[in-house]
Amino acid sequence: MSSRDLILGRVRRALGTPATPDTYDHAVDRGYLREHGHRTAAQTVDLLAENLADYRAIVHRCTGGELAGTLALLLDQRGTRSVVTPPGLPESWLSETDAVRVPDEVTNTPAGLDGVDSVVTACAVAIAETGTIVLDGSPDQGRRRITLIPDHHICVVRVPDQVVSSVPQALERLDPTRPLTWISGPSATSDIELDRVEGVHGPRTLEVVLVGGA
Amino acid sequence: MSGTFVGMPAFPKAAHEAVANTTLRANLKHATHTIRDKRAKAVAELDDWALLREAGKQIKDHTLRHLDTYLVQLEESVTAAGGTVHWAADADEANRIVTRLVQETGESEVVKVKSMATQEIGLNEALEEAGIAAYETDLAELIVQLGHDRPSHILVPAIHRNRGEIRDIFQKKMGSWGRPAPEGLTDTPAELAEAARLHLREKFLRAKVGISGANFMVAETGTLVVVESEGNGRMCLTLPQTLISVVGIEKIVPTWRDLEVFLQTLPRSSTAERMNPYTSTWTGTTDTDGPQTFHLVLLDNGRTDTLADDIGRQALRCIRCSACLNVCPVYERAGGHAYGSVYPGPIGAILSPQLRGTASDIDASLPYASSLCGACYEVCPVAIDIPEVLVHLRERVAQGGPATRQGNKVVLKPAKGHAAERAAMRAARWAFTHPAALTTGQRLASRTRRLHPRTLPGPGRAWSATRDLPAVPAEPFRDWWQRTHGGKETDK
Numbered sequence: 034m035s036s037r038d039l040i041l042g043r044v045r046r047a048l049g050t051p052a053t054p055d056t057y058d059h060a061v062d063r064g065y066l067r068e069h070g071h072r073t074a075a076q077t078v079d080l081l082a083e084n085l086a087d088y089r090a091i092v093h094r095c096t097g098g099e100l101a102g103t104l105a106l107l108l109d110q111r112g113t114r115s116v117v118t119p120p121g122l123p124e125s126w127l128s129e130t131d132a133v134r135v136p137d138e139v140t141n142t143p144a145g146l147d148g149v150d151s152v153v154t155a156c157a158v159a160i161a162e163t164g165t166i167v168l169d170g171s172p173d174q175g176r177r178r179i180t181l182i183p184d185h186h187i188c189v190v191r192v193p194d195q196v197v198s199s200v201p202q203a204l205e206r207l208d209p210t211r212p213l214t215w216i217s218g219p220s221a222t223s224d225i226e227l228d229r230v231e232g233v234h235g236p237r238t239l240e241v242v243l244v245g246g247a
Numbered sequence: 248m249s250g251t252f253v254g255m256p257a258f259p260k261a262a263h264e265a266v267a268n269t270t271l272r273a274n275l276k277h278a279t280h281t282i283r284d285k286r287a288k289a290v291a292e293l294d295d296w297a298l299l300r301e302a303g304k305q306i307k308d309h310t311l312r313h314l315d316t317y318l319v320q321l322e323e324s325v326t327a328a329g330g331t332v333h334w335a336a337d338a339d340e341a342n343r344i345v346t347r348l349v350q351e352t353g354e355s356e357v358v359k360v361k362s363m364a365t366q367e368i369g370l371n372e373a374l375e376e377a378g379i380a381a382y383e384t385d386l387a388e389l390i391v392q393l394g395h396d397r398p399s400h401i402l403v404p405a406i407h408r409n410r411g412e413i414r415d416i417f418q419k420k421m422g423s424w425g426r427p428a429p430e431g432l433t434d435t436p437a438e439l440a441e442a443a444r445l446h447l448r449e450k451f452l453r454a455k456v457g458i459s460g461a462n463f464m465v466a467e468t469g470t471l472v473v474v475e476s477e478g479n480g481r482m483c484l485t486l487p488q489t490l491i492s493v494v495g496i497e498k499i500v501p502t503w504r505d506l507e508v509f510l511q512t513l514p515r516s517s518t519a520e521r522m523n524p525y526t527s528t529w530t531g532t533t534d535t536d537g538p539q540t541f542h543l544v545l546l547d548n549g550r551t552d553t554l555a556d557d558i559g560r561q562a563l564r565c566i567r568c569s570a571c572l573n574v575c576p577v578y579e580r581a582g583g584h585a586y587g588s589v590y591p592g593p594i595g596a597i598l599s600p601q602l603r604g605t606a607s608d609i610d611a612s613l614p615y616a617s618s619l620c621g622a623c624y625e626v627c628p629v630a631i632d633i634p635e636v637l638v639h640l641r642e643r644v645a646q647g648g649p650a651t652r653q654g655n656k657v658v659l660k661p662a663k664g665h666a667a668e669r670a671a672m673r674a675a676r677w678a679f680t681h682p683a684a685l686t687t688g689q690r691l692a693s694r695t696r697r698l699h700p701r702t703l704p705g706p707g708r709a710w711s712a713t714r715d716l717p718a719v720p721a722e723p724f725r726d727w728w729q730r731t732h733g734g735k736e737t738d739k
């Protein structure tokens with residue numbers, strides 16, 4: 034007998050006579066909240082900024098017209114000489130920086146990416162209640178590795194369109210077939226005396242630019 | 248479960264030694280109290296916590312009740328997404344499968360994401376025997392691995408180590424595993440984290456095979472979820488060409504939507520955060536992004552035996568948050584090693600004796616490693632009634648009875664060590680069903696109370712060594728009740 038049949042047989046014996054197939058919709062009481070509190074769109078964006086900052090992400094706000102200048106300034110302040118760019122990142126975003134662009138390509142090795150200073154991406158959705166940005170590998174976000182190996186990540190969030198209040202609302206917007214990365218602040222650990230310390234393997238500096246209006 | 252802990256003494260002996268270790272007690276007290284207060288605050292932020300907790304319980308209960316259906320559905324969806332599914336009935340089989348899969352890649356080293364399932368089956372030891380080096384990349388697991396130590400906490404396996412001890416381990420051991428610790432390393436947590444970053448980076452960048460567990464598997468989509476903090480998980484899940492995930496069969500949730508409950512309750516319960524720094528989800532393989540080969544090893548190893556027990560099966564709801572450890576007065580004092588299992592604390596006390604059976608001294612003693620205060624149940628985000636299961640397992644140990652082992656129904660014999668307790672209970676039952684004898688006995692006890700010893704003789708000595716015998720009143724309660732009509736007439 035294969036282990037598959039063995040295990041499935043054990044499960045069926047353990048459960049005894051099969052339970053009447055109760056439909057899953059009725060099995061769970063979904064009376065919990067879809068979001069916590071009532072906020073306007075602007076207040077939701079404010080909450081996102083507050084919670085991002087609470088977990089030590091550095092938050093900036095600007096208009097669409099100011100974005101290229103803001104990104105150039107942030108890269109310059111960091112001393113960035115090279116920056117990874119996903120293939121679908123709008124051309125205009127990096128129009129004002131002198132940093133060398135390293136396109137996200139399948140031929141990039143992890144060791145090669147380790148020598149790049151920064152990465153700039155968009156995001157799929159941002160969650161205000163938890164201070165989370167979610168990447169789904171779309172062309173303006175690129176492969177998962179590019180937001181992992183460089184030590185400095187700048188993520189642009191279009192507000193208020195890309196911002197939801199809560200985890201349930203975020204899951205509704207996301208496609209499970211895409212590889213997702215949920216990011217809440219820079220890499221951290223609680224492994225030394227159960228106290229949160231920033232800066233282990235992921236980018237140790239996370240900057241989030243909330244861009245809204247012309 | 249693995250042989251890592253074979254030969255462990257029963258809990259009381261191990262705990263007795265642990266409580267004498269003042270460093271250990273100070274480390275644990277500091278860490279558990281820090282996290283306890285923070286958890287309470289994080290939970291209080293959500294008005295609907297009780298509803299989320301109940302929904303989590305219902306999702307898991309439903310899944311367990313239809314586990315065969317969801318396992319088959321998961322297998323189909325993972326396969327459709329480009330993954331390969333393997334089934335392992337026990338630890339040995341899982342280890343054989345993983346070893347073979349690694350050997351087929353031609354590699355002799357792997358990087359690992361922290362995973363309870365691979366700890367449980369002793370995968371690192373099995374790989375080592377096959378000449379494959381398995382590098383733990385979670386900071387606490389690294390501390391445990393470098394220190395040739397055993398894990399003592401579900402979330403933070405090195406919780407028994409303070410920063411000074413961690414610094415010493417890094418200085419002494421990192422060099423023999425790869426990049427040595429930086430010169431002049433101090434014990435500030437930030438510097439220790441930096442040392443781990445530098446030490447592990449070269450391993451991540453050259454890794455060809457990654458091994459992980461998973462926090463959740465979604466049956467309808469075939470999606471796996473890993474919740475982590477440091478980014479070591481992302482490294483292992485993203486950079487290697489081959490990914491092998493070993494996951495217990497109880498980790499399934501039916502739908503994508505179900506994650507909306509657990510991604511709210513898990514981070515708040517485990518690290519007391521609104522959200523953990525990184526969560527990765529993947530569905531099979533994705534062209535040109537991440538591993539191009541994905542294997543899922545579904546692990547039984549005692550889980551179906553646990554499922555066969557109507558009361559005990561609720562332990563399979565566990566999402567490994569470790570809130571019950573942090574709040575437990577016994578864990579705080581005895582530490583994780585005394586539990587003799589990779590699953591310590593209250594959840595370990597009900598999980599280990601079910602996964603492994605109650606044949607060994609340590610497993611037979613675990614259901615007693617609790618004061619039944621109920622704090623674990625209060626904080627559990629999937630409402631596992633741990634005290635209920637503890638009492639149930641105590642009964643199984645003391646009285647024996649039907650159980651399931653390796654899929655077979657067996658009848659367990661009563662444990663030998665409980666003969667005196669059973670004799671006392673039989674005597675009590677006789678006395679309570681013979682009122683005249685009870686009255687005589689109680690009056691006799693009251694009149695002779697000045698002569699009672701303060702400790703019990705013979706086999707009862709161990710019991711009274713840590714307890715005061717109850718003082719016998721001057722007058723039995725029933726006599727007092729009759730004389731005063733239940734206190735309505737004042738005492739004369």
